[in-house]
Amino acid sequence: MEKELLFITVIGEDRKGIVAKISDLLYRFDVNIEDISQKIMGAYFVMTMLVDMKDSPRPLEELRAGLEKIGTELGMQIQIQHENIFKMMHRI
Amino acid sequence: MSFTVDEVFETAGMILYHNLNIRTTTLGINLKDCVASDFDAFTGNVYHAIRDDAVRLVAEAKKLEVKYGIPIVNKRIAVTPVSLVMETHAAVDRYVALAKVLDRAARDAGVDFIGGFGALVQKGMTRAAEVLIEALPEVFRETERVCGFLNVGTNTAGMNLDAVNLLGPMLKKTAAATRNAVGCAKFVAFVNAPEDNPFMAGAFHGVGEPDRSLNIGISGPGVVRSVVEQNTDCDLTALSEVIKRTVFKITRGGELIGRELAKNLAVPFGIVDISLAPTTAEGDSIADIIEAFGVGPAGTHGTTMAVALLMDAVKKGGAMASGNIGGLSGTFIPISEDRGMIEAVKRGSLSLDKLEALTAVCSVGLDMFAVPGDVPEETINAIIADELAIGVINNKTAAVRIIPVPGKKVGDSVDFGGLLGEAPIMRVNPFPSGAFLKRGGRMPAPITSLRN
Incomplete structure (x- = not known):
């Protein structure tokens, strides 16, 4: 079965527990983490996770809601987007 | 990872911080x-x-x-x-x-x-x-x-x-x-109304269109303003290049969504309209882009050149990104829907005459502007005819959305609420337009129409 790849972007102030909380949520959704990167960009701490949702029995809508809840708890912005949009915008 | 943190952040940031959105499907x-x-x-x-x-x-x-x-x-x-x-x-x-x-x-x-x-x-x-x-x-x-x-x-x-x-x-x-x-x-x-324009109030399904078609308008004045603000020292050639690159990316995003939506609806995909369409949200303003160019208050001398340069870059970036650019694909300057333009009218830097000039270099028309309710019918007709003559002679779309508000005078304001925003009442030339238009008939097509 083909992978269903999405990027999670976490933006805000670096703090403990970010990866733990998100990883725990992803585990509960049966979503596999393929890669993690992070970087300080100006005033922002930015972490990106490439995840594969192909085995997840639950809809993306619920995962998005779960990530938004974590974002509110940690005071960070969390976005999740299918990788196609990055392919279109950044690759010709 | 196939994409760098910078690339992912750029896309996510456009949406989270600069109001990038699909304005309309x-x-x-x-x-x-x-x-x-x-x-x-x-x-x-x-x-x-x-x-x-x-x-x-x-x-x-x-x-x-x-x-x-x-x-x-x-x-x-x-x-x-x-x-x-x-x-x-x-x-x-x-x-x-x-x-x-x-x-x-x-x-x-x-x-x-x-x-x-x-x-x-x-x-x-x-x-x-x-x-x-x-x-x-x-x-x-x-x-x-x-x-x-x-x-x-x-x-x-x-x-x-x-x-x-x-x-x-x-x-x-x-x-x-x-x-x-x-x-x-x-x-x-x-x-010259386009038959595939996705933007209201002027959208209609043209007679040359199939049974169904899906058109999309993508918009990011906030994104363009942000890149202009990050490039304060470069010359205008370089600035145009920066805008082109940004619009290219935005348009590709729009094309993706449009194509996928059309496919899921099982209807033909029509066009991507790359018009810069402002909203009353903070920073989502064409006036703010013009001011970020260094022009000064929107509407002052230099504004026409700035709009010309802006829209040329937007079109070039968009045209490279998609083979399906259509609709209006110009700059919208709806006064009531652009916080910076509202301010420009209130402070007196933007007049109706200057707004008309802007429409000659790419803006789509005189849009969402309010005038006193006692402006004579003949004057409204003349305002419309003046603007539309620019479109006919220059082989471009031109449009007018004029709102004569009963009981209101220059200096007052009218709040339409929601997306339609707030319109300061604009000054109209007080001299009569005379009997000119009353003669009726048809303004002949310009010589440039004889191309066969």
Whole structure:
């Protein structure tokens, strides 16, 4: 079965527990983490996770809601987007 | 990882911090196959054609919002210019009845605006078109979501001044019949109207279109302003390049969403409209972009050049990104919907005359501007004719959405609420426009139309 790849972007102030909380949520959704990167960009701490949702029995809508809840708890912005949009915008 | 943190952050940041969104997805629906000699059967056909497809549009658009994390702000419907399907039912009460059906279908499907209540009269008016114009004030009084238009000229037909002369009286009646004259915000007078424009109030499903088509408008004034602000030291050639690159990326995003939405709806994908469309959200303003160029307050000398440079870069970036650029694809300067433009009018840096000048270099037209309610009908006609002449002579779309607000004078303001924003009343040249337009007839097509 083909992978269903999405990027999670976490933006805000670096703090403990970010990866733990998100990883725990992803585990509960049966979503596999393929890669993690992070970087300080100006005033922002930015972490990106490439995840594969192909085995997840639950809809993306619920995962998005779960990530938004974590974002509110940690005071960070969390976005999740299918990788196609990055392919279109950044690759010709 | 196939993408760098910078690339992922750039896309996510455009949406999270700079209001990048799909401004509209507009499903075009052909109503010609709904025609029936029995009026009730006809309106029944129309209701079902619209509601059923509009429900699917809203549902599928929501799925893509979740998938790509990009807001799809408006889901709308454009129909065949209704005068064409009302030829055998051309009476004011039947036009109003049809408008109510369109309104109900849109409301039941959760669509905020439905466009196409108009006619193509560039060369002359059919009886159905004349009755439609007569019916418009009542249509706007009786409905909430219906938008109308009239195409009164093209560069090959010239301009129909007999039709233009009906607009001032029609708009004054509409202003009097609707709260804060808001009905006038739902009517656009065009020349060279595109048949695949996804933006309201002027969207309609052209006669050369298939049964259904999905058009999309993507917009990011906030994104463009942000890159302009990050490049304060480069010269204008370099600045143009920066804008082009940014617009390229935005347009590619729009194309992706448009194609996927059309596929999921099983309808042909039409066009991406790359118009820069402001909103009243902080920073989502064309005036702010112009000021970030270093022009000074929007509307001052230098503004026309800035808009020209901006739109040229937007078009070049967009054209490289998609083979399906269409619709209006210009700069919208709707005064009431652009916080920076509202300020520019209030402080006196932007006049109606300058706004008209901007339309010669790419802006789409005189849009969403309010004038005193006692401006004579002849003056409204003349304002419309002046603007539309720019479109006819320069082989471009031009449009006017003018709102004469009863009881208001220069210095007052009118709040339409929501997307339509707040309009400061603009000063109109107080001298009369005389008998010129009353002579009627047709402004001949320009020599540039003789290309065969």
